[in-house]
Amino acid sequence: MLLDANAGHYQDDELVPAAEPHAAHAPSDAAVETQADLSAEIKAIGEAYAQALKNGAAPETQPRLDFAPYRSSILRHPTKSLHHADPETIELYSPAFGHQDVHALESDLTIQHNGEPQGERIIVQGKVLDGDGRPVAGQLVEIWQANAAGRYIHKRDQHPAPLDPNFTGVGRCITGPDGSYRFTTIKPGAYPWKNHLNAWRPAHIHFSMFGTDFTQRIVTQMYFPGDQLFPLDPIYQSIVDQDARDRLVAKYDHDLTSPEWALGYNWDIVLSGSKRTWTENEAFGDAGDEE
Amino acid sequence: MSKLIPTPGQTVGPFYGYALPFNKDNELLAPGSAGSIRLQGTVYDGAGEAIPDAILEIWQPDSEGNVVQRTGSLVRDGYTFTGWGRAAVGNSGVYTFTTVNPGATSPVPGKPGAAPFISVAVFARGLMNRLFTRIYLPENEEALAADPLLSSLDPERRQTLIARRDADGGLTWDLRLQGGNETVFLDFEGASR
Numbered sequence: 001m002l003l004d005a006n007a008g009h010y011q012d013d014e015l016v017p018a019a020e021p022h023a024a025h026a027p028s029d030a031a032v033e034t035q036a037d038l039s040a041e042i043k044a045i046g047e048a049y050a051q052a053l054k055n056g057a058a059p060e061t062q063p064r065l066d067f068a069p070y071r072s073s074i075l076r077h078p079t080k081s082l083h084h085a086d087p088e089t090i091e092l093y094s095p096a097f098g099h100q101d102v103h104a105l106e107s108d109l110t111i112q113h114n115g116e117p118q119g120e121r122i123i124v125q126g127k128v129l130d131g132d133g134r135p136v137a138g139q140l141v142e143i144w145q146a147n148a149a150g151r152y153i154h155k156r157d158q159h160p161a162p163l164d165p166n167f168t169g170v171g172r173c174i175t176g177p178d179g180s181y182r183f184t185t186i187k188p189g190a191y192p193w194k195n196h197l198n199a200w201r202p203a204h205i206h207f208s209m210f211g212t213d214f215t216q217r218i219v220t221q222m223y224f225p226g227d228q229l230f231p232l233d234p235i236y237q238s239i240v241d242q243d244a245r246d247r248l249v250a251k252y253d254h255d256l257t258s259p260e261w262a263l264g265y266n267w268d269i270v271l272s273g274s275k276r277t278w279t280e281n282e283a284f285g286d287a288g289d290e291e
Numbered sequence: 292m293s294k295l296i297p298t299p300g301q302t303v304g305p306f307y308g309y310a311l312p313f314n315k316d317n318e319l320l321a322p323g324s325a326g327s328i329r330l331q332g333t334v335y336d337g338a339g340e341a342i343p344d345a346i347l348e349i350w351q352p353d354s355e356g357n358v359v360q361r362t363g364s365l366v367r368d369g370y371t372f373t374g375w376g377r378a379a380v381g382n383s384g385v386y387t388f389t390t391v392n393p394g395a396t397s398p399v400p401g402k403p404g405a406a407p408f409i410s411v412a413v414f415a416r417g418l419m420n421r422l423f424t425r426i427y428l429p430e431n432e433e434a435l436a437a438d439p440l441l442s443s444l445d446p447e448r449r450q451t452l453i454a455r456r457d458a459d460g461g462l463t464w465d466l467r468l469q470g471g472n473e474t475v476f477l478d479f480e481g482a483s484r
Contacts, residue, residue, distance in 0.1 A: 062299050063419040070302075072417030075337035076468045080448075082422075082478035085440050089396040090352050091410050091423075091479070095375030098362035131295050140365075144310030154306040170310045172365075206304065208311065214350045215479040217412045219421055221301040238419050239299045247298045270295045272480055 033196040035232055041069045042237045049240040060241045069234035071195050087215045092276045094210045094217075097140040097174060107173040109143075109185040117167035119148025119186035121262040124250065127179040128209055130216065131273030135179025142208040143183060145169045150189030150203075159192055184262065190229060202229035202236060209269055216271040223249045224265070300420035305344055307414070308379060312346075315367045317378035319349075319390040326354060329461035330388040330426070330454070334380050334415070337469030341384025345415035347466070348377045349388055349426075356394030356407070392428060392462075406434035406441070408452075413466060422476040426464045427453045444475060451475050 045067075053059065065077040110117055124143075128136040146152045146169060149161040153168055171183050188203045204221040211217070223236065230236050230245070239245045247270070256264025303311075320327040334345040351374050352358050359374040367373075378386040393407040409426040427435060435441055441449050451474045454464040467474050 061296055063301060065419050067419060070417070070419070073302075073419055074417075075340075076342070076415055076417035077419065078422070078473055078476050079337070079469055080473055080475075082476050083440075083444065085477040085479060087479045088405055088439075090350060090358055090374075090393075090408075093350075093358045093360065095350055095364055095373060096360045096362045097364065100363050101365035129295060131297060133295055142311065144307065146306075152306040152309070154309050156305050156308070168309070206301075206307070206310070214410050214412070215423065217348070217421060217423075218298065218300050219303050219414055220298060221304075235302060235304075235419075238301075244296075244299050247296070248301070269298045272297045275479065 035196060035198050038069050038196050038199075038234060039232060042231075042234065045069070046237075046240060059243065060239070061244050063238040064240060067234065067238040069195075070238055071234075073238075087213065087275045091214050094139065094212055094214050096138075097210070098138065099174065102140065102172045102174050104173075107171055107181075107183050109145075109167065109169060109171045109183065111184075112168050113166040115166040117147065117164050117186050119164075119167075119189075121184070122187050123182065123184055123256055123258065123262045123264045124205065124222070124267060125180070125182040125253075125256055125264065126250075126267040126269065128175050128181060128211075128269045128271065129179055130211055130271050134274070135175070135177070136209075136211050136216075136271065137175055137177045137179055139175050139210045139212075140208075141173050141175060141181045143171045143185075143205050145185065145188040145205040146191050146203075148186050148189050150191035152191075157191070161189070161191070187224070187263075190227075195234060199234075200229055200232070202227040202233050207269065209271065211271040211274065213274050213276055215275060218269070218271060220269075221248060222267050225249055225252055302416060302419050303346060303414035303421075305416040307346060308344075311377065312379050313365055313377075317376050317386070317388045318367065319351075319372060319374065319376045319388065321369050322389045326391050327389050328392060329457075329459070330390055330409070330464065331461065332386060332463055332465040333384045334386065334413070335384065335465065335467045335470070336417075337473075339470060341380075342415060342417075342468075343380060343382045343384055345384070345386075345413060345418075345466075346377065346379040347386050347414075348375065348412045349390065349409050350375045350412075351390065351393040351409040352396055352407070354391040354394045356396040358396070395434070406431060406438040411466075413468075415468070418468065422468075423479065424466070424474055424476050425452050426462070428462070429453050429456050440477075447472075448475050 147164045147167045151161040190200050190203050204223050208219045250265040250267035253264045253266040336342050363371050364373040364375045380386045395407045411424045413422045454462040
């Protein structure tokens with residue numbers, strides 16, 4: 001059972017039944033494209049980007065919305081350029097979250113059930129900063145992830161890896177005054193998906209963050225250092241710039257590692273710059289300061 | 292200018308459904324309560340197919356145009372309007388919110404009075420990074436015509452940001468990620484104030 005009184009948000013219809021048939025472990029879908037096909041496409045895009053950089057193009061910092069090697073993106077990316085807009089009124093603020101919204105225990109994903117989850121216990125810690133380096137204090141961070149075997153508690157994940165009755169894989173916290181967050185969890189496993197034949201996602205934790213402005217809203221994925229699947233993964237590779245990719249990879253931090261308990265990873269998140277005009281001692285989130 | 296380079300976004304993926312939704316996530320007000328309206332629509336891909344794995348967030352002022360800064364969006368008490376909500380689409384690509392008509396916010400000195408709108412962030416499997424857009428109320432043609440964003444758009448593209456008023460007072464607004472009536476999505480970076 002979840003400790004959280006707000007447990008209703010783990011909707012029953014999203015839970016995978018305890019017993020389910022796995023008739024065959026062989027891939028049964030019609031994916032015939034191979035990793036070699038996909039890797040060739042990724043390589044061509046990477047070479048074109050390297051050439052553009054050589055010709056003086058500015059380095060890219062975000063994923064490409066149009067990145068065909070991730071097949072599901074083909075019909076789901078805007079074909080028209082994003083329209084430049086000046087953020088106005090509501091967009092210059094973010095919703096407020098606090099300790100009514102998130103219980104302190106929600107940041108420990110290893111204590112949500114009666115027993116200990118399987119796998120390698122880890123601590124993931126870092127800071128949420130805005131583009132000017134200001135800490136984003138008192139804001140919501142949400143994470144979700146696969147278990148140690150690479151299985152999500154989601155009905156759409158039906159691949160034959162075991163569920164862990166002691167691991168849900170969902171956590172939340174509110175950042176501290178210095179923008180810091182900290183989760184205790186289990187290192188997620190890599191998992192297969194159906195983009196192409198033998199497609200595997202590098203191990204990752206999904207992160208969702210709010211800034212001080214709604215325009216800073218971000219959902220992303222944190223990866224682990226040295227993953228051999230990086231060159232093969234169309235989602236990681238949708239960020240074509242290596243420096244930008246590196247910003248999604250946590251650093252192993254032995255000082256954060258807790259003796260005989262958990263390995264430590266550090267990962268800071270930088271949001272886009274706040275567009276609000278900040279005063280020196282602005283009280284965060286005072287209603288009516290639009291007047 | 293920002294001094295630090297922002298962290299890249301990544302797709303929300305297919306498995307957010309057990310993590311991001313929460314109880315009453317799409318009810319900024321209790322359905323049926325005084326002043327509440329339904330905001331509903333369908334999310335489409337570039338082939339015109341409704342997509343079943345998108346999740347939307349809205350963020351808006353209250354009916355008086357005040358920016359609300361109250362906590363309690365995740366654990367709603369049923370009375371406090373926090374201005375923020377989240378709705379995953381269903382199997383037929385339809386999302387639903389219960390909210391209020393946003394009021395007009397106070398004009399910024401030296402700028403025309405802006406038309407009321409709801410700010411939207413959209414996430415989906417297959418969408419590499421979140422997209423921002425706006426939902427404007429269809430009333431008050433004068434304010435819509437004077438709106439800095441709307442007036443900078445071609446007439447047909449402009450329509451993608453304006454909701455339809457339903458007979459029961461609700462709003463309908465569809466989102467098209469790609470294609471002929473592709474929704475206008477916004478980039479706030481590098482824009483001058």
